Amino acid sequence: MSKPIALQTKGVTKRFGSVVANNNVDLCVHRGEILAILGENGCGKTTLMNMIAGIYYPDSGSILVDGEEVVIRSPKDAFRHGIGMIHQHFKLVDLFTAAENIVLGVDDGKKYNIKEVNARVAKIAEKYGFHVDPKKKIYEMSVSEKQTVEILKVLYRGADILILDEPSAVLTPQETDKLFDVLRRMREDGKSILIITHKLHEVMAISDRVAVLRKGEHIATVETARTSPAELTEMMVGKKVALNIDRPLPHDVRDRLVIKGLSMTDAEGVRILDDITFTAKAGEILGIAGIAGSGQRELLESIAGLHHLQDGSITYYNPKKDKPITFYHKSFERVMELAGEGMLRYVDGREFTGKDEQGRALSRKTICAQVEAGVILFKDDEVINLREKTPLQIRELGVRLSFVPEDRLGMGLVGNMDIVDNMMLRSYRRGQSVFVDRKKPGDLAHTIVHDLEVVTPSTHTPVRRLSGGNVQKVLVGREIAAAPTVLMAAYPVRGLDINSSYTIYNLLTEQKERGVAVVFVGEDLDVLLELCDRILVICAGRVTGVLDARNATKEEIGLLMTGDRESSDAETDKKEE
């Protein structure tokens, strides 16, 4: 490489307690180069970047800028050496304008004049092809605009070395392309860019070289043009991983959950879900794609019975055809109701109406005896209306609905309780005595820990002490153990490393094979396209399309995700007024 080295780390090591986050890392980035930092979650890539940006201080080793050793103890020191980091979680003051945020903390000795700042920001933005209004307030901005402000903030301080921590995680494919254009323009301007990511296709698209980290160690730095995604994955994981998700063709597909015209407004009167209609089918994985916060969470919660709906119907088809009716409804009246609807028959084919041949009503005792004997069968799948039912009512109706919420330790599990007690959260109502029986949940906990390879000291460890992937395995394991007919999972692989992610994908596919209707809300479009059978795209609470995952492209989904941006912007404006 003829270009001069801008930044170099030599033997950088950082420990947190007994955990080694980075061990003896040697990296370098040249002027006018984009270096991708690739690695699984928890491999220490963010820690390393945080040391360069002054958030942490290395235990040993040195950092060189332009060949000179520097001491970076704070973000301010980093700025002084021309290093700026764009964090994954934006650090912006919502109430300030773009320009105010950009100038925050800058003391150039000159008099503070916001008009000059506005002009300077506009000039930098123009130079690199950003579109941003310096006077716009942050709370009125979209996620990609906020990211632009973060980048401008760093450029305004005159940074030559930019670190971006998973910049595309919150962007649509189109927005990501735009961002990459800007990054390329910066590269031409001689800036050095370090980009943290774990999306391989992005690495291939944007970077000049790739540095791979694994378990805190620098494995290798390779030129992007001379490598392949498969090779990079192998370096990242340390072994060959099949990157293909097994997707068997769905069989025995039946309607399981039919949603029609679902609408919901929040407490402030803002419409979160607007006329949502779709069908989740048994034996199929239905993916839900959309920009974060488009109503995915509310949609799943509505189905689970956690929200009051303005409009619409949720119909559940209980797979009961030709199966005997039981008293799981705990209600004789329900049996009679079904009989009245002509839903029931005897084993020998005669219709069950609750009356005998002479048209006289059967006694309650007789009917109960027949139900107990299992001679009364369903003619077809039982139709159950789930709207305006509480989660408990839904369960009592015999609907086996499992829900893996995105907020694992908030809605899914109780962090301070151990695995056994968390198992019990779902089954405590089955207990008969006043004392707690931990035997069955204990067995279940052991099974899950064993089958899903949960790494935990014991089943009595509070779940908050487990890592993200293990917490997710516990939660998914519990929900699957309930033998669901509908399994809804919101971002089940968020924050999980590649291996754990694939474990979860396989579990979902396994459920689909068993005839469960799986609803999967995901953010990685590549995964959605590989895992699902159909993909429902929502944008600002509205369905913008249902695609066949086997034929759809990422671009198509991306366009649908932003489908009606205009009208959604208009709505947010209304909200703010």
Added chain:
Amino acid sequence: MNPFLDFLITAIPLGITFLYGCVGEILTEKAGHLNLGIPGIMCVGGTCGCMALRILKNSGLPWFVILPIAILAAFAGGLLMGLIYSFLTVTLKANQNVTGLAMTTFGVGVTKFVMSKMAVGGGMMYLYACDYFRFPFQQSKSALKYCGVMVFLGIAIALIAAFVLNKTRVGLHLRAVGENPATADAVGINVTKYKYVATLIGSGIAALGGLFYIMDYAGSYEAYKSIEGMGWLAVALVIFTLWRPNLSILGSLLFGLLYIAGSRIPTLLGIQLDMSATPLLQMLPYAVTIVVLIVISVRKKREHQPPASLGVPYFREER
């Protein structure tokens, strides 16, 4: 003098008492700290000022030296209280509400003890200075008498505070600390320093209100007993004026008018009102504040909300 004009002019100096407390509290809240110790701080400020005046009584110093020393003494009293508060809430990250209320209890108690002793031992040895505070209208026979130097000082402080908050880099940084301390920290702003300085200066300014009330508006040896109530109104005024020091000048005048409306309006209108109705009418400032709170809650305009991290202690993210 026209009774209506008299009503208006009386309200100005009364409002200034609120103004000091209010501007001080705004500065503190802009740094993200809810200081409910303002009533106590105002009491202590008044006490310190009066003590300084008593000590200087026979010093033979000219009035224009004694006056600033008394004001500085009150300010220092406020600083001391602010220091205790900041140490507890900024450094030790104690609960701000509890700490603030404790500061009020403490400040009011100390004041009652010291001031009652001062009244016994040698009489109200500080009241000689009332005329100093009422300069340049000390000779006036009307309500104008109370519009002394500290009225102008208070208005000037409010205007300066507004300028600093909105037009300077320091103000921008301070607002950032109150809105989002993590962001401020990330760009290299010393959050702890800003919180300390804002809370200390805010407490100092609030403390001046206590001295002003005793020496100018009330001018009596029993005045210290009613400062606490004034302090609570100052805290309410912060909400009423939407955290804006310049608006608080007008707000304080309105609060002043409302506070004495109970005793003045019946006279103005020439009607007889039962004495028991006066406390009811004194509720007016609070009632108006509640109305303002309801209005801003309904309108939900981001600019009218309290600083986003008000009352939340800042822990730097550590692993």
